[in-house]
Amino acid sequence: MLSALGLDEAHEAAYRALVSLGAADVLDLARRLPLGEVATERALRHLERHGLAAQASGRPGRWVAAPPDVALGALVTRRRHELERAESSAALLAREYRARSSEPGVHELVEVVTGRAAVAQRFLQLQLGAVEQVCALVTDGPIAGADAEVGTRARAADRGVAYRVVVEHEVLTRPTGVRDVSAAFGRAEEVRVAERVPTRLLIADRSLAMVPLSEHADEPSALVVHDCALLESLYGLFATVWRHARPLHLGGPPHEPEGPSVPETPDGTDLAILSLLLAGLTDASVAKQLDLGLRTVQRRVRGLMERAGVTTRLQLGWHARDHGWVGRPR
Missing domain, CATH: 1.10.10.10 (Winged helix-like DNA-binding domain superfamily/Winged helix DNA-binding domain)
Structure with a gap:
């Protein structure tokens, strides 16, 4: 009955016996309980720590019970406060759990695209889905899908999408470098040239980015990054390269x-x-x-x-x- 207050059966029996007697020696109380003298004294010490019993002043070895309404009321109040704190902690943990579960998982923030055709298609999709601006870094190497880019760029321009492109200097030294850049990104775009470009990169509306994982393998792959801290870092990289590049x-x-x-x-x-x-x-x-x-x-x-x-x-x-x-x- 009193187990909710932290008392087991032996402790509760000792307290009930002490209440019925009002006061008792350890030996007298042990005779009324199936505990033995040592176990009874141990139970009384436990009751003392909980404020349910005390040794009588001037009577060594004699114990008196604390009034139940006062002593048990204090235990009930303390236990109620403990339960309220536990309830608050549970509610806080529940809110944290819901917030964490509502956040997108890692697999929703980044995706790996594998295969030449799949990478090229995703590259075009990012541009076709752009509403305001496309930012790109172009490194040395063939600009794949330049013919397809012309149509993609034209449709984007019709929607008012602006392009900002930084081209690596080495691209322009190829026999058809200028022609490839013009075909891929259009003649009316903001194009700049830098001595070195750290990586290929495409950012659409600062909400999606695409960066290669491997370009020289038999099966090229790319990383598509959704709106997260990594995307902000990639845009910061583009902004730095753009700021130091020369207009072309x-x-x-x-x-x-x-x-x-x-x-x-x-x-x-x-x-x-x-x-x-x-x-x-x-x-x-x-x-x-x-x-x-x-x-x-x-x-x-x-x-x-x-x-x-x-x-x-x-x-x-x-x-x-x-x-x-x-x-x-x-």
């Missing part, structure tokens, strides 16, 4: 002059030549990339220098940047 003009309509003192803006071919030179390509490489003669490239560079009123190519580069011919970092 791949043709298209020229930029508008920034003021009345700015000379007439060069045409698209001049801007493409200038942009590739600023990206580190030689005159011969620029001529080959743009399918122009070497003398044509050199003649146009001289014309740009005359238009800018400078005498060196270094001065031409600064002038082009200051006057928005090849774009300024945003």
Whole structure:
């Protein structure tokens, strides 16, 4: 009956006997209980710790019972508080469990895509699903699916999706590097060039990202990252590379002059030549990339220098940047 208060059958029997007697010696109490003298004294010591019994003052070896309404009421109150604390702890654990179970699991935050066709399809799906912006890092190596990219990019442009792309310098040195980049990402996009790009990367609307796991294996694989801390880290990587990259003009309509003192803006071919030179390509490489003669490239560079009123190519580069011919970092 009193087990809920921490008393077993022996302790409860000792207390009941002591209450009925009012006061008793250990030997007298042991005669009324099937415990023996030693066990009875042990039970009385336990009752004493719980405030249910006490030794009579001036009477060594004699015990008196504490009033049940006071002593048991105190135990009930203490046990009630313990149960309330346990109930609060249980509710807190339940809330933590529900919060944890409502969070997406690891398998929902990242997914592994394996196989050339599957990787290419997922790559296109990320772009087709973008609403506002696509960010990309392009490293050296063939740009797979460039033909498919043209249609994908056109449909994205119709929806107002903006592209920001950083291309590794080595990509532009390939025989068809400029053509591949133009086909893959369009001529009207914001494209920059960096000496080194750490990894290939595609980020759609800062909510999905795709990064390769293995590109040179027989079965390439990629990691698709959903909205989580890892995605923020990948976007931070892109932002850092973008910030330090140089603008690259791949043709298209020229930029508008920034003021009345700015000379007439060069045409698209001049801007493409200038942009590739600023990206580190030689005159011969620029001529080959743009399918122009070497003398044509050199003649146009001289014309740009005359238009800018400078005498060196270094001065031409600064002038082009200051006057928005090849774009300024945003």
